[in-house]
Each structure stands twice: as C-alpha cells, then as structure tokens.
Amino acid sequence: MAALVGIAPFFAALRGSFLHDYFGAVSPAGLENYRYILRDRAFAYSLNITVLWAFLQTVLTISIALMISYRLWRRGRRDHSRRIRLLHFAVLVPWAVPVYIAVPVWRALIHGDGVPFNLLLQPVWGFVWALAVSVWLSLPATVFILHSGFKKIGRQMVEAAALDGADDSTIAFSICFPQLREIILSVVLINFVKSLKEFSVVFLMTAGGPPLISGITEHYIVGATTTLSVFLYDLFLSSADYGVSSAFSVLLSLVVFTATLFYLLGRSGDKRSRKRCLLVLPIFIQLLTGGPAAVPVALVYLILMWYPDKISRAVVLHTVVMGILLFIRGFPAGLQPALAAGAAVWLVLRSRSRSHGRGRYAGKVSFREVLWSAAQRFFPLIMICSSAVMTAALVWLSFSGVDAVDFGSLLPPAAGLRAYRLVAGQEHIFRYFQNSFLVAVTTALLLPLVTFPAGWFIAREKGRTGAAILISIQLIGTVSGMHALIPLYIIFRSLGLINSYASLVLIYLEHSLVFSLYTISAFLRNLPGSLREAALLEGAGTCYYLRKVLLPLSRPVVLTTMIVAFLGAWNGFLPALLFIRDDWKYTIGVKIYTFVGSIASGSPKWSIFAAASVINMLFLVILFTIMKKMGNTTALSDLEE
Numbered sequence: 001m002a003a004l005v006g007i008a009p010f011f012a013a014l015r016g017s018f019l020h021d022y023f024g025a026v027s028p029a030g031l032e033n034y035r036y037i038l039r040d041r042a043f044a045y046s047l048n049i050t051v052l053w054a055f056l057q058t059v060l061t062i063s064i065a066l067m068i069s070y071r072l073w074r075r076g077r078r079d080h081s082r083r084i085r086l087l088h089f090a091v092l093v094p095w096a097v098p099v100y101i102a103v104p105v106w107r108a109l110i111h112g113d114g115v116p117f118n119l120l121l122q123p124v125w126g127f128v129w130a131l132a133v134s135v136w137l138s139l140p141a142t143v144f145i146l147h148s149g150f151k152k153i154g155r156q157m158v159e160a161a162a163l164d165g166a167d168d169s170t171i172a173f174s175i176c177f178p179q180l181r182e183i184i185l186s187v188v189l190i191n192f193v194k195s196l197k198e199f200s201v202v203f204l205m206t207a208g209g210p211p212l213i214s215g216i217t218e219h220y221i222v223g224a225t226t227t228l229s230v231f232l233y234d235l236f237l238s239s240a241d242y243g244v245s246s247a248f249s250v251l252l253s254l255v256v257f258t259a260t261l262f263y264l265l266g267r268s269g270d271k272r273s274r275k276r277c278l279l280v281l282p283i284f285i286q287l288l289t290g291g292p293a294a295v296p297v298a299l300v301y302l303i304l305m306w307y308p309d310k311i312s313r314a315v316v317l318h319t320v321v322m323g324i325l326l327f328i329r330g331f332p333a334g335l336q337p338a339l340a341a342g343a344a345v346w347l348v349l350r351s352r353s354r355s356h357g358r359g360r361y362a363g364k365v366s367f368r369e370v371l372w373s374a375a376q377r378f379f380p381l382i383m384i385c386s387s388a389v390m391t392a393a394l395v396w397l398s399f400s401g402v403d404a405v406d407f408g409s410l411l412p413p414a415a416g417l418r419a420y421r422l423v424a425g426q427e428h429i430f431r432y433f434q435n436s437f438l439v440a441v442t443t444a445l446l447l448p449l450v451t452f453p454a455g456w457f458i459a460r461e462k463g464r465t466g467a468a469i470l471i472s473i474q475l476i477g478t479v480s481g482m483h484a485l486i487p488l489y490i491i492f493r494s495l496g497l498i499n500s501y502a503s504l505v506l507i508y509l510e511h512s513l514v515f516s517l518y519t520i521s522a523f524l525r526n527l528p529g530s531l532r533e534a535a536l537l538e539g540a541g542t543c544y545y546l547r548k549v550l551l552p553l554s555r556p557v558v559l560t561t562m563i564v565a566f567l568g569a570w571n572g573f574l575p576a577l578l579f580i581r582d583d584w585k586y587t588i589g590v591k592i593y594t595f596v597g598s599i600a601s602g603s604p605k606w607s608i609f610a611a612a613s614v615i616n617m618l619f620l621v622i623l624f625t626i627m628k629k630m631g632n633t634t635a636l637s638d639l640e641e
Helices: 002-016 034-040 040-074 082-096 099-108 123-150 155-163 168-181 181-196 200-205 228-238 242-266 272-290 293-301 308-329 338-354 366-398 418-424 427-462 464-478 484-494 499-525 532-537 542-551 554-570 574-579 588-596 606-630
Strands: 021-024 025-026 211-216 222-224
Touching: 002 021, 002 242, 002 484, 021 242, 025 034, 034 242, 040 123, 040 155, 040 168, 040 181, 040 211, 040 222, 040 228, 040 242, 040 338, 040 366, 082 123, 082 366, 099 123, 099 200, 099 366, 099 588, 099 606, 123 181, 123 200, 168 181, 168 366, 181 242, 181 532, 211 484, 228 242, 228 484, 242 484, 242 588, 272 293, 272 588, 293 338, 308 338, 366 606, 418 427, 418 606, 427 542, 427 554, 427 588, 427 606, 484 499, 484 574, 499 554, 499 574, 532 542, 542 554, 554 606, 574 588, 588 606
Parallel strands: none
Antiparallel strands: 021 025, 211 222
C-alpha cells in the first residue's frame, strides 16, 4: 500500500514526463515537457514565492508558538486562572476546525465585500492574509510539541535563576530555549517541509492570489500566492497534456524530497555534519532560484562549508545582491529566496555559539525584557481573540437569513433556522455525512490490519532494521502532496479507481501509516518480553499471540490510531476534490466547499455553508466522545484497579 500510494506516483510521474498524454492517447515526448516548463519564467517565479512562503510561515509559526507554549508552561502549573484555560481552548480551536471550514470563514471575515481588503485585487494583502491564516492553523501542533518539551525542563534551575535576579526573558533565552534546541530544529524543519507543499489554505483563501504584473508570462499567469502546488493544480486542470503535469510533478517532488532529506539529515549525525547539512539548504535554493546571481552566491555559501562562522558576511552580501536585483528586475524576478534560508542558518549557528562562553545572566536586558513581556501578552491575546472571532463568525453566519457577508450588526440579518432547514432538506446534507462516514470507518477499520503486525515486527527489531523501516515510512509520508496526487490520479485512472471511494481509502490509509506505526511500535516495545516467552511455552503461534494477547493489551493505543485515522479521513479535502467526480458521491468536506467555492465564485451560499459546518463539527464532537470512551479501558484494567 505504501509503495502504491507513496512511491509509485513518483515513478509514474517520471515515466509520464517523457510522454505526451492527451486523455489516454500516449506518444513519446523526450525532454519536451521539461523544456516547455523551464523555458517559461512562471516556474521560477512560483518557486520563489513558494520558498518565501515556506520561510515566513515557518519563522512566524515557530516564533509565536514559542511564546505561547512558554507562557502555558510558566503559568500553567501555578496559575489556573480563566485566562490560561481560555488560552488552552483558543489553541485547540484551529486544530478542531477542519481547514475547509476555517479558511472560508476567515475569507468571509477578511475579504467580505472587498472593503477594506480585496484579496482579488491587492497582491500584497492577499499574500499577507493567506500567510496569517496558514500560521494560525499551524500553531496548535507546534505549540503542543514545544509545550511537551518545556515540561521536561527542570524547574529547579529556573527557580534558582529567578532567585539570582534573572528576568523572564533571560530565563527563556538563556535556560529554556537552549535546552529545546533539538526539538526546535526538528519542528522548524517539519514546518518548512509542510509549508513547501501547502495547497489547501492558499487555494481556499485566494486561489492563487491576484496576478502579478511581472508574473504574466507567455503561457501562464502567476499570482501573489501561486505556490508550486497551486500552480500544479491549475496546470492539471487547464492542460490537456498530462505529460506536462507529470513533468511539473517530478520537479516539485525533487524540491520537496530535497527539503525532506535535509530534515532527516538534520535530525541525525554529529554536530559538524549538521552544520554542513544546514549550509546545503541555501546552496540548493540559490542554484534553483537565484537567476543571474545563482552560481556566484552559491559559491560563497559553498566556501562557508569550511568557514561557518563567517556566514553573517555572506548574508549581508546576499542582501545587497537581492536589493540590486529587485531594483533592476522588480518583484518577483529579483527575489532571492535563498537569502531567507541563509539568514535562518545564520540565526541557528549564532544561537549555538552564543549559548557557550558567556555568562547566562550578564548584561542589561531591560529593553529585551520589555519586548518579551509585551510579546508574551500580545500573541496569546491575539490567539484568544482570533479563535473567538472565527467561532462567533461561523455561528453568526449559520443563523443568518441571507447568503451575503455583512457583519455590520451583532445579530445576523433575518436571524433564524432557515439555513439549517435548507441544509437538512433541500441540500440533503446527511447523504454526504454517510459518504464521509463510509470512507472514514473503512479507513479506521483497515488500519490496524496493516499497522499492528507491522508495528510488532518493528518493535521486535532492536537494531537498524526497525529504524530503517520507520524512516522509510516517514520519508514516504512527508513527500506526499499535490505533486504525488496528480500522478496518482493517472495510476488510478488506469486501474479504474477514479470516482471510487477505494482511491480515497488507500490515500488516507497511507497518510495514517506514520503516526500509527510510531505509536504502536513504541507501545509494543515497552511490553515485557515474558509475555512472549509464556505464550511460546503454552504453544501459542504468532497469529494467536498477536490476536489473543497483544491486541487486547494494546486496545487503547490501537483505538487512538484508529480515531486519528478516522478524523484524518473525515476531514480530508484534497483527495476527494481530485478523485471524486459525481456530486452525490462527494464527502462532506467537498460538499461544504461547493457552497462557497473559490474566492472568485459568483454566488456563494454563506449561511448554508456555515450551517453545514456547524452540524459537521457537532457530529465530530459526538463521534469523538463515543470513540474516546471505548478506549479508556484495557484487558488489564480490573487488575490495575
């Protein structure tokens, strides 16, 4: 399954990139598809926008998440006030609301009737607001990962520093953050790879954004938020030749694979190899996107492989080069995305060097303390307010008697249950709940059949074999995205799986593999070996041991992975958008999207969209509560009591 859904699309795209494929009519193309894409400036422009988007999204997400998680950690145990509980709830809201609901609501709030922000006509604001929504949606997972890291920090050291006169910012930057360096680096790399593949937020928010003047090329039009994934999707819909889409998928796969490989190498190896690994990223990005300055600047970064302490000079030089190119060539032609990567590497290396050889509490930090204290109050407040506004706007729209967006009053116009009646009656929304339920339940039930035996095998392998399997599965999972779904569409077309729920189940199963294998193998590895020895003495075979001994003991962890897989399949949007063609087969996510469509849709049904969204979320809460209660006990619960 992992090979079919995770690996086969790349080789299918590689093969298809050398062919012309006009709706099944195949003929040799050689390198013509690659020349068609690379000769046009649109690919380079979109790549520049993608790298800039990934860098800004990562920096903002990590910075804000550090402040929020630090505040939750410092205040959580000693302060159980309403404000802290409210912050916990506010962080959970972006996690609980599916992307196909949250993004259109933000679009309604920000764009509305085009005043004061028009995301169709203002490129800068289109990019800024799409980036802000993406950061808001990415915060929960990052906050909770960092918060779990903060919990491992000894509070005695923090209390001792406070007694020595260290202020809050000094405790954060000199004690806490250095101890979280490895976790922060991993989260940075995960967010960067994820944002490189970003599609749903950009597509639902701006559909590629307002066109850039210099982005109008011979064959394409590049908008302010036309990332590579959005570009590929538009190309897939507009081009009659699937060979061009396959070639584009290969190029995007190489970009994502390189970033993923950088992520995996960054988590392993000694410090020296990690430094060199960090410096590979700006070199690679510069060679891809640097334009006329690509080779000279890349050579400067290459020299830094032996002199990493001089990276600040390279960053300054690169800044001057980008300023000159922007003045001569304009935006986005003069953009140098590798500068962002170089600056990030400089900050990482600088933080490492500053953490050694200097007194922890030396020097005046009053100005930094003022900024840190202000940020500690500002960003949690913004998080609470934004989650409250989004939730209130969704409920407000669901009770509105009109489909227009007009938040000019506290009560919605013609308030009532009109939208709920239309959703339940005219729109037959419960049919689409059944479709999603069928896909999600099938995914959840099939997952243990695949991952439980595999997790047991990995848990038994104490050496490199188990680790290699986990890394391989993780690599397959991280490189999935639009670039994998397009060639997968061609594979499923040849297998007759288009417009079939089987294709969705296979994709959602592959998406759930990484979390399930890691969770189950870690749990089984901690079980005592005497269980297996006792089973062997009783003459139990492998299948009997798995089914009668390990599975009952593992029921909570197995049900947890099934719940995660169920929610992932239920909230899935992009696969269903691509592979399901008939309206009556739509899953609930795609059906809700059809009520408002993209930002350029002429007649969005906002009240019906909101009512269907509220029903969907209530349904999820009920299902989640039921499934959670099912996994609260194990076969040893009575003995444990």
